[in-house]
Amino acid sequence: MRVIIFSWEYPPRIVGQLADYVKRLAGLLVKNQVQTYVVTYHDYLTGGHDDSDGVKTVRVSNPVRTHIGVLTWVLTLNQEVERVAANVHYDTGKQVDLIDVHDWHFIPAAVTLKKALNIPYIYSVESLENHRSHGANTPFNMAIKSIEWLGMYEADALQVKSKWMRDEIIRAYKVPSDRMKAVSSESANWIREVLANYDAVTRSAVLR
Amino acid sequence: MSRSLSVMMLSWEFPPRIIGGISPHVYYLSKSLARSGVKVYVVTCDFPKAPQHEVIDGVEVFRIDSYKNPAPDFATWVYLMNVNMQKEAAALINSLNGEVDIIHAHDWLVATAGIGLKHVFRKPLFATMHSTEIGRRSEIRSDYERMIHETEAWLTYEAWKVICCSDYMISHVRWAFGLPADKSIMIPNGVNTEVYTETEDLGEFRKKFALPEEKIALFVGRLVYEKGVHLLVNAAPRVLEKVNVKFVIVGNGYMKEQLSSLVKGMGLAHKVLFTGFVDDVTLRRLQRCADVSVVPSLFEPFGIVALEAMAAKSPIVVSDTGGLSEIVEHDITGVKVYVNNPESLAWGIMKVLSDDGYASWLRTNAYRKVEEKYDWNKIAQRTKDAYSAVLNEYSRSFWAQKSQVK
Numbered sequence: 267m268r269v270i271i272f273s274w275e276y277p278p279r280i281v282g283q284l285a286d287y288v289k290r291l292a293g294l295l296v297k298n299q300v301q302t303y304v305v306t307y308h309d310y311l312t313g314g315h316d317d318s319d320g321v322k323t324v325r326v327s328n329p330v331r332t333h334i335g336v337l338t339w340v341l342t343l344n345q346e347v348e349r350v351a352a353n354v355h356y357d358t359g360k361q362v363d364l365i366d367v368h369d370w371h372f373i374p375a376a377v378t379l380k381k382a383l384n385i386p387y388i389y390s391v392e393s394l395e396n397h398r399s400h401g402a403n404t405p406f407n408m409a410i411k412s413i414e415w416l417g418m419y420e421a422d423a424l425q426v427k428s429k430w431m432r433d434e435i436i437r438a439y440k441v442p443s444d445r446m447k448a449v450s451s452e453s454a455n456w457i458r459e460v461l462a463n464y465d466a467v468t469r470s471a472v473l474r
Numbered sequence: 475m476s477r478s479l480s481v482m483m484l485s486w487e488f489p490p491r492i493i494g495g496i497s498p499h500v501y502y503l504s505k506s507l508a509r510s511g512v513k514v515y516v517v518t519c520d521f522p523k524a525p526q527h528e529v530i531d532g533v534e535v536f537r538i539d540s541y542k543n544p545a546p547d548f549a550t551w552v553y554l555m556n557v558n559m560q561k562e563a564a565a566l567i568n569s570l571n572g573e574v575d576i577i578h579a580h581d582w583l584v585a586t587a588g589i590g591l592k593h594v595f596r597k598p599l600f601a602t603m604h605s606t607e608i609g610r611r612s613e614i615r616s617d618y619e620r621m622i623h624e625t626e627a628w629l630t631y632e633a634w635k636v637i638c639c640s641d642y643m644i645s646h647v648r649w650a651f652g653l654p655a656d657k658s659i660m661i662p663n664g665v666n667t668e669v670y671t672e673t674e675d676l677g678e679f680r681k682k683f684a685l686p687e688e689k690i691a692l693f694v695g696r697l698v699y700e701k702g703v704h705l706l707v708n709a710a711p712r713v714l715e716k717v718n719v720k721f722v723i724v725g726n727g728y729m730k731e732q733l734s735s736l737v738k739g740m741g742l743a744h745k746v747l748f749t750g751f752v753d754d755v756t757l758r759r760l761q762r763c764a765d766v767s768v769v770p771s772l773f774e775p776f777g778i779v780a781l782e783a784m785a786a787k788s789p790i791v792v793s794d795t796g797g798l799s800e801i802v803e804h805d806i807t808g809v810k811v812y813v814n815n816p817e818s819l820a821w822g823i824m825k826v827l828s829d830d831g832y833a834s835w836l837r838t839n840a841y842r843k844v845e846e847k848y849d850w851n852k853i854a855q856r857t858k859d860a861y862s863a864v865l866n867e868y869s870r871s872f873w874a875q876k877s878q879v880k
Contacts, residue, residue, distance in 0.1 A: 329624075329631070330621060330625050331616050331629055332621045333547070333621055334547070334550075334617050334618050334621060334641070335550075336547060338550055338553055341553035341554065341556070341557065341586065342553065342628075344557075344585060344590070345590040348590045349593035352593050352596070353593075374557040374561075378594060381562075381564040382564035382591075382595060403814075405545050405546045409541075409543065410553055411549065412541070412543060
């Protein structure tokens with residue numbers, strides 16, 4: 267199996283909890299014979315990739331240097347994520363089985379790659395704008411929510427870390443519960459359950 | 475290639491959605507390309523009551539759901555709209571088994587969608603730069619403006635070729651983005667002569683705007699500073715000393731109040747008529763009636779209004795600047811006057827209005843020039859040649875070879 271993970275943070279760039287989580291996930295996937303690519307952002311560690319722990323990591327930077335906020339920054343970075351993922355797709359003879367996109371930042375890229383190249387994706391929800399914005403609903407918050415909504419609508423499956431998050435997504439976004447799997451990274455079966463989710467999505471994508 | 479060449483145009487406006495000049499440009503270009511055997515798909519923003527998919531004059535038009543929540547600002551809306559445009563265009567190209575040869579993006583307004591599609595499908599990207607942020611604002615002052623400027627630079631960087639409508643714009647774009655000379659191609663804007671071929675008598679129509687003994691001097695454009703309408707008003711008294719003229723000013727803009735009080739103050743209210751915005755039919759008739767059409771712009775990337783006047787067989791007087799300098803050959807297809815100079819402008823207008831023989835000489839030459847150089851079919855042919863040349867280069871690239879393996 268060949269999987270590309272999208273995450274806006276990855277060591278050495280650590281913003282919150284996601285970076286270490288994705289690092290651990292990628293390492294365990296490699297140990298379980300999954301060919302794992304991580305596409306992430308870094309401002310100066312760019313060009314080529316590194317293969318520490320067998321994880322092929324590609325870091326992109328934003329071609330547009332000046333921004334008025336995180337939203338425009340994200341929306342112009344997605345094309346570079348698409349470029350890198352498309353390169354993996356073509357370089358491997360179109361054998362990418364799955365994209366695992368963490369949080370909302372690179373949802374547009376995941377959606378486009380699915381529509382263009384039939385690569386299924388899992389949306390791994392770390393947090394929701396609903397919680398981060400503390401009830402604010404400015405055009406800025408709305409835009410991020412709409413990207414989250416798009417991500418949920420188009421995803422082949424959603425993966426969350428707790429039953430609480432699953433219930434929150436049902437409440438805020440009305441996503442049917444059978445499209446979501448809650449997998450705790452604290453559980454002893456964590457990586458096995460993740461692999462089972464990956465398998466289920468790729469199998470049904472092949473059937474389609 | 476057994477099937478015909480095919481191109482996907484990305485444009486944020488397409489009729490009936492008309493905001494500026496890109497909409498008619500993409501419409502006529504697409505239609506003429508389709509007529510010459512190119513398969514054209516247009517992906518554009520939706521518009522009330524316009525269908526999601528339709529075929530117009532042989533062109534397949536797809537209207538996408540543009541982002542409709544309130545957006546923080548215009549540029550952010552543009553990027554959000556592009557998320558949808560890219561998604562829908564990707565699904566469309568996939569449904570066509572990738573049989574789209576070229577992605578053609580019009581302005582930064584569709585930059586991110588165009589760049590993403592280029593990489594995902596590994597197709598050559600064309601960009602037409604209709605205008606630039608630094609040209610519109612004359613300098614970059616804020617992060618917002620710089621972000622747009624850098625997005626434009628990125629689009630020209632990613633494009634295989636950059637098309638501009640005048641030599642003036644080519645040199646401007648090279649300067650603004652440091653573009654290599656061999657990346658840009660000049661293909662002019664076109665004008666559709668067919669819409670001026672009505673033959674009915676305009677005597678009655680003319681009476682609504684001018685007395686029979688008055689000549690008509692026509693201005694068409696937004697009433698904004700860079701269009702130079704105030705120069706025309708200032709030139710009026712000099713012209714009226716020699717010729718009996720009605721100045722007809724078509725268009726709206728922030729200078730309207732200021733201009734009409736200027737006219738009143740000069741005691742010329744009976745000689746200058748502000749019509750406001752008029753419909754296409756009225757506009758074309760006015761252009762056909764005009765004894766002279768005046769384009770006194772201070773800044774003009776192309777100058778489509780001069781071409782329209784030429785197609786309508788109205789003699790033109792233009793300021794010698796930007797794209798206008800290239801369109802008009804002085805004393806042959808029109809009269810060029812000094813920029814920002816009412817005296818020179820008055821001289822040009824009087825030269826045309828006081829000599830019928832001279833006016834008809836300009837009219838005949840100008841119309842011939844339009845047919846020779848600015849005919850949409852010829853422009854489409856030049857665009858098609860540019861596509862073919864790029865596809866030929868592309869076919870030898872590793873992208874073409876790797877991507878075609880099934």
